[in-house]
Structure formats: structure tokens, C-alpha cells
Amino acid sequence: MKEQPFFFGAEDNYLFGILHLPDAGSQKTAFVFSHPFGEEKLWAHRVYVSLARRLALLGYPVLRFDFTGHGDSMGEFADSDVNSRLADISKAVEHILSVAEVNSVALFGLRFGAALAAMAADMDSRVSSLILWQPIVDGEQYMQEILRSNLSTQMTVFGKVKSNRNELVDSMRAGEPVNVDGYHLTGRMYDQAAQIHLDQRRLLRPLPALVLQLSTREDSQENPKFKALASQYAPGQLETVKEDPFWREIRRWYSLAANAQEATLRWIEVNSV
Amino acid sequence: MSDFMPEPICFDNAEGHKLFGIYHPPDFRRPPRKTAVILLSPGVKMRIAPHRLYNLMADKFAAMGFAVLRFDFWGLGDSEGECPEEFLADLYGEIQIGRYVKDSQCAMDWISREKGFDRFIIGGLCGGAITGLLTGADDPRCVGLLSVGIPVILDSANLDMSRYITQWQATVIRQGYFRKLFSLNAWIRLITLKSDFSLIWRSVFRPSKPGEDTGGKQEPDNAEKSNVNPLFAPKLFALLERGSPALMIFSGSDRLLYEYEEKFASKHRQRLEPVQNLLTFYVVPHANHILSLQEWKQEMLQQACTWLEAFE
Structure with missing residues (x-):
């Protein structure tokens, strides 16, 4: 297996990527990984690396890349939004099709990265299947969760909340980005993300998809939003596996989401991806 | 692509693991400097650091004329290898006793070989800072330590x-x-x-x-009731007494500041006196450990850049 770090895309807006290329016997499908939002990307990074390496060992070329304003890609976080991320996925798909001998691309994503992968697949006929781990189905609810982090910082710094959620949203819309764990969230990004309601849209084309619900309990109920999302795909499958929320700081060191990875590989095999 | 374009690079560590990094060439419009800066991964947040702090630092330092390398240690980020620890605290504990000193030496070897530098400022945030100290203390190629929120204690999942x-x-x-x-x-x-x-x-x-x-008295660092890193004081004094300066930036709301003051500085006041001129100490008021607010980041950067100006 060969792993190659590189920049791709336009000179004034290059993206950083790592290409995992199998030694031989490449499969007909390549994978493009879409990473989660902000610090969730860093906490989940090693899980992404482990999954990419495993897929490459099975003969699949994989491209992991950083969105504009994230990781080692060019640009400021505040300059990125949902549309720029979708354009980045499209560039990544284009790139892997140009370097790997494959005829289709599967998208994989976790949390907000999964939401973006699902949206990108809606618009791109080159995408042949989807793997969504704990997807953000309701973008508005997610943005509200993200703002909670700003409120906690206010409590720590000022001992009280000086601007509540509504005031933060007003401030963003007036052109003043809000600091979330060190990232500058803009009104444009907030509004675009808040429009995402994956369970309420109608798909234009059939696509096999795995929706993986990651839960700390083995006997947890199926999330109705995940169920609705999975039912949109053909075939769409919802499966629940036990995993800790490794996309944020937890006690355990998570370099591999073993249950999620094995469930994913099983699905790939059964669906001949 | 411009001359400022960062360069994705790989090099092997002593165990043969491939390590991934980004090399930032110095701004060629500035007078060339003989010293390169190496930013070491903070904990598990790889070469990026929280909210891309290292990207910001690297760009700023490169604009001052420094060559900068930031890279992932084995088992972290994109690099090869697997960390065997089950808990983050144990992984942090391993970092604090020098797990990544050899990787840091290999990074210096790589810049020497590929870019021709043989003097280094080394360090970073938290785990990167302590790794920089442990590396720099014993390696004369390190002419300075740049530390932000350096931990004085040892972490472990089994500690109360x-x-x-x-x-x-x-x-x-x-x-x-x-x-x-x-x-x-x-x-x-x-x-x-x-x-x-x-x-x-x-x-x-x-x-x-x-x-x-x-009680302000000298307590052995290896005492059972102490969680102080026994390597911290000897390594810091080795660095300073060799004549290499250290920049110690702390965040005002970070427990690490108080651990440094109560568990190290207050106990070693006498020995610190003769090397005080080599130690630049600065606190970013009210800041949290990861310097998440823009003004905190800028204040830290300003201090770091001012301190770095002294290096050729």
C-alpha cells in the first residue's frame, strides 16, 4: 500500500489530501472521505486513517482530504461554507477518478461530513454509494449544539452568558462571526447548514447507502431520523453499532472504531461496492 | 505554485515508521535565517493543533524568515504506527516522559539533510512543549525552546x-x-x-x-505523593544552563500555569535565579488552554514573534 500526501485543485485554493493506493488488484470503486466539522475532525482523525488503510488493504483506492479552511488546505475557516465544502467534495471525486483506475466513487462521512457526503451524492452521478456514520440529519439543531460551545466559553471567561444563542445568530447574520472552539462561524455558514434536513428531502436517483448509528449502548433504539434517512435510499440500510462518541474528547483513546469499521466492511462486501 | 507554498513531506523515524508533515519555506524576501522552527504535535491533535493554531504559527514564523516544520509523531495524525494505550491520559503520560523525543530528533535530521539547517527552535503547545523540552535539553542543535502551556505533571488514567x-x-x-x-x-x-x-x-x-x-520547601519530585514529572526540572535546567533560552507562555485560566508556579517555580526559585535572563515568562490573561479566542491567539503569537526575533 502506498500513501501519498499532496495538494490538489487550483493554485489559489488548493486542498490537502492523502491518497491511499493499494499495491495491486484495485477494486472498481474508490472512496472519498468527507470529514466532520471543526474540532470533531481532529478527534476523529485517526479513525479515518484506520478505515482508509483497511480499505486500501482490501484493494480500494481512498482519498482523504481537508475542506477549504480546514486542516492543511488553503483558506480561512470563515471563508468556507456548505457550498464550498460540496465543491471541495466534487474536486476530490474528480481527482481520484483521474488518478485511480476505477469507474465509480463511494463517499464516506461522519457527523457533518456524512451530511455533506449525502448532499454531494444527490448532485453527482459519479457517486455510486454512500456510507454515513452518525450523520447530522438536522442541520439547524446541529448549529444550535455548536453554539453551546460558545456559551460555555462565555461562562468561563465572563462568569455569565453575555450573548445568548439568538443574539449570537443575529450577530453572525450582521457580519460578526462567532467563535466556536477557536473557529469563526459565519452567518453564511450557519444559514446554509441550518437549511439541511436530510430526512425531509426527495432523492432523484436510487443509490445504495449504509446509515450507521453509533451508540454507547448495544440495546439503543433506532433513531427515527436515521431510519427516515436510510429509507430514502435504494437499498438503504440502518444499522446500530456500539461505539463511544470518539468525535469529541472522551476518556478513551480512539484510533479505531472497530465495530463501525467491521459493520461497514460487511456492508461493502454484501453490496459488492 | 508560489515560493511560499507549503510542502507536504514524509520521512522515516528511527523505527522505520513513515512520518507525515508540512514544511513551510521561509519568506525569501526576508533576510535568510540560520535557525529553523519545529512545531511538535500537541497531544493527539496532530500537526494542525486545536483550531489550526500551528498553521497560523507556521505562516507567521515563515513570514519572519524562518523555515518551519510541523509533523505527526508515530501513531498520531497521518503517520504510521499505532499507539497501544487504551486511555488518553496514559498516552499523554507517555508523551510527558519522552515517547516522541526520537521522532523529534529525526525531524531535525530531516531538515538538516534536506534543507541545510542545523540550529533549531523546538516546541509547541502542551505535549509539543514538553517533547520540545525533553528533546532540546540533550541536543545541542536546539538553540531555544518555544513552549505554550507546558505540563509540569504526569498524566495517567490510574491517578486520582x-x-x-x-x-x-x-x-x-x-x-x-x-x-x-x-x-x-x-x-x-x-x-x-x-x-x-x-x-x-x-x-x-x-x-x-x-x-x-x-510548603515552599524542596520536595523530591519522585515522592509518592507528587505527580510532578521528575524529568521536568532537570531537563529545563540542562537547557538553560547550557545557555539556550526558553519562552514559557501560559494561559491565565489554565491549571497548567498554577501547576508550573506551585509545583516547579516556587520550589526551584534559588536555582532559577542565575538563569532567569534566559527564561521569558508570559501569561495571556484569562485565556483557556487552547487559546480559542482570537485576541488570546494574537497575544500569544505576538510574544512568540518578539522572542523569535533574537534568533538569526
Whole structure:
């Protein structure tokens, strides 16, 4: 297996990527990984690396890349939004099709990265299947969760909340980005993300998809939003596996989401991806 | 692509693991400097650091004319290898006793070989800072330590951290408990035995205990009741007494500042005096550990850039 770090895309807006290329016997499908939002990307990074390496060992070329304003890609976080991320996925798909001998691309994503992968697949006929781990189905609810982090910082710094959620949203819309764990969230990004309601849209084309619900309990109920999302795909499958929320700081060191990875590989095999 | 374009690079460490990094060439319009800067991964947040702090630092330092390398240690980020620890605290503990010193030496070897530099400023945030200290103390190629929020203590998943709280932590925790006196949820947690009784005891009922441990007297760093990193003091003095300066930036709301002051500086005041001129100490008021607000980041960067100006 060969792993190659590189920049791709336009000179004034290059993206950083790592290409995992199998030694031989490449499969007909390549994978493009879409990473989660902000610090969730860093906490989940090693899980992404482990999954990419495993897929490459099975003969699949994989491209992991950083969105504009994230990781080692060019640009400021505040300059990125949902549309720029979708354009980045499209560039990544284009790139892997140009370097790997494959005829289709599967998208994989976790949390907000999964939401973006699902949206990108809606618009791109080159995408042949989807793997969504704990997807953000309701973008508005997610943005509200993200703002909670700003409120906690206010409590720590000022001992009280000086601007509540509504005031933060007003401030963003007036052109003043809000600091979330060190990232500058803009009104444009907030509004675009808040429009995402994956369970309420109608798909234009059939696509096999795995929706993986990651839960700390083995006997947890199926999330109705995940169920609705999975039912949109053909075939769409919802499966629940036990995993800790490794996309944020937890006690355990998570370099591999073993249950999620094995469930994913099983699905790939059964669906001949 | 411009001359400022960062360069994705790979090099092998001593065990043959391939390490991934980004090399930032110096701004060619600035007078060339003979010293390169190496930013070492903070904990598990790889070569990026929280909210891309290292990207910002690297761009700023490169604009000053420094070559900068930031890379992932083995088992972290994109690099090869697997860290065997089950818990983050144990992984942090391994970093604090020097797991990545060899990787840092290999990074210096790589820049020497590929880019022709043989003098280095080394360091970073938290785990990157302590790795920089442990590397720099024994390697004369390191001409300075740039540290942000350096940990003085050892982490471990098996430690009862309430045993080692500082005076400042005890005060903050005690105030927190007093605020909770009128919280129904807090009383429910207490009654249902979900509260940390050890922490309550040490912070509320025996508030003077942390100070009693040291009392301003010299306490062996390897004492059973101490969680101080036994390598910290000897390595810092080795670096300073060799004549290499160190920049120590701390965040005002970070426990690490109080651990540094209570568990190191107050105990080594006498020995610090003759090397004080080599130690630049700065606190970013109110800041949290990861310097998440823009003004905190800028203040840290300004201090770091001012300090770096002295290096050729």
C-alpha cells in the first residue's frame, strides 16, 4: 500500500489530501472521505486513517482530504461554507477518478461530513454509494449544539452568558462571526447548514447507502431520523453499532472504531461496492 | 505554485515508521535565517493543533524568515504506527516522559539533510512543549525552546487527580461547590453518591492540603505523593544552563500555569535565579488552554514573534 500526501485543485485554493493506493488488484470503486466539522475532525482523525488503510488493504483506492479552511488546505475557516465544502467534495471525486483506475466513487462521512457526503451524492452521478456514520440529519439543531460551545466559553471567561444563542445568530447574520472552539462561524455558514434536513428531502436517483448509528449502548433504539434517512435510499440500510462518541474528547483513546469499521466492511462486501 | 507554498513531506523515524508533515519555506524576501522552527504535535491533535493554531504559527514564523516544520509523531495524525494505550491520559503520560523525543530528533535530521539547517527552535503547545523540552535539553542543535502551556505533571488514567490539585484549583473547585449549594441537581448527585467525594473533601474541607505538600520547601519530585514529572526540572535546567533560552507562555485560566508556579517555580526559585535572563515568562490573561479566542491567539503569537526575533 502506498500513501501519498499532496495538494490538489487550483493554485489559489488548493486542498490537502492523502491518497491511499493499494499495491495491486484495485477494486472498481474508490472512496472519498468527507470529514466532520471543526474540532470533531481532529478527534476523529485517526479513525479515518484506520478505515482508509483497511480499505486500501482490501484493494480500494481512498482519498482523504481537508475542506477549504480546514486542516492543511488553503483558506480561512470563515471563508468556507456548505457550498464550498460540496465543491471541495466534487474536486476530490474528480481527482481520484483521474488518478485511480476505477469507474465509480463511494463517499464516506461522519457527523457533518456524512451530511455533506449525502448532499454531494444527490448532485453527482459519479457517486455510486454512500456510507454515513452518525450523520447530522438536522442541520439547524446541529448549529444550535455548536453554539453551546460558545456559551460555555462565555461562562468561563465572563462568569455569565453575555450573548445568548439568538443574539449570537443575529450577530453572525450582521457580519460578526462567532467563535466556536477557536473557529469563526459565519452567518453564511450557519444559514446554509441550518437549511439541511436530510430526512425531509426527495432523492432523484436510487443509490445504495449504509446509515450507521453509533451508540454507547448495544440495546439503543433506532433513531427515527436515521431510519427516515436510510429509507430514502435504494437499498438503504440502518444499522446500530456500539461505539463511544470518539468525535469529541472522551476518556478513551480512539484510533479505531472497530465495530463501525467491521459493520461497514460487511456492508461493502454484501453490496459488492 | 508560489515560493511560499507549503510542502507536504514524509520521512522515516528511527523505527522505520513513515512520518507525515508540512514544511513551510521561509519568506525569501526576508533576510535568510540560520535557525529553523519545529512545531511538535500537541497531544493527539496532530500537526494542525486545536483550531489550526500551528498553521497560523507556521505562516507567521515563515513570514519572519524562518523555515518551519510541523509533523505527526508515530501513531498520531497521518503517520504510521499505532499507539497501544487504551486511555488518553496514559498516552499523554507517555508523551510527558519522552515517547516522541526520537521522532523529534529525526525531524531535525530531516531538515538538516534536506534543507541545510542545523540550529533549531523546538516546541509547541502542551505535549509539543514538553517533547520540545525533553528533546532540546540533550541536543545541542536546539538553540531555544518555544513552549505554550507546558505540563509540569504526569498524566495517567490510574491517578486520582484530586490528590494533586493546586491551591488555585482547590479555590476554584471550592467556589464551584458553594455555588451548587442551591442546585437541586447537585444535591441529587450528592445523595445518589454520584459526586466525587474525594474532590469535595480535598477542596472544601481540607483546602490547605495542596499547599501543605510543598510548603515552599524542596520536595523530591519522585515522592509518592507528587505527580510532578521528575524529568521536568532537570531537563529545563540542562537547557538553560547550557545557555539556550526558553519562552514559557501560559494561559491565565489554565491549571497548567498554577501547576508550573506551585509545583516547579516556587520550589526551584534559588536555582532559577542565575538563569532567569534566559527564561521569558508570559501569561495571556484569562485565556483557556487552547487559546480559542482570537485576541488570546494574537497575544500569544505576538510574544512568540518578539522572542523569535533574537534568533538569526
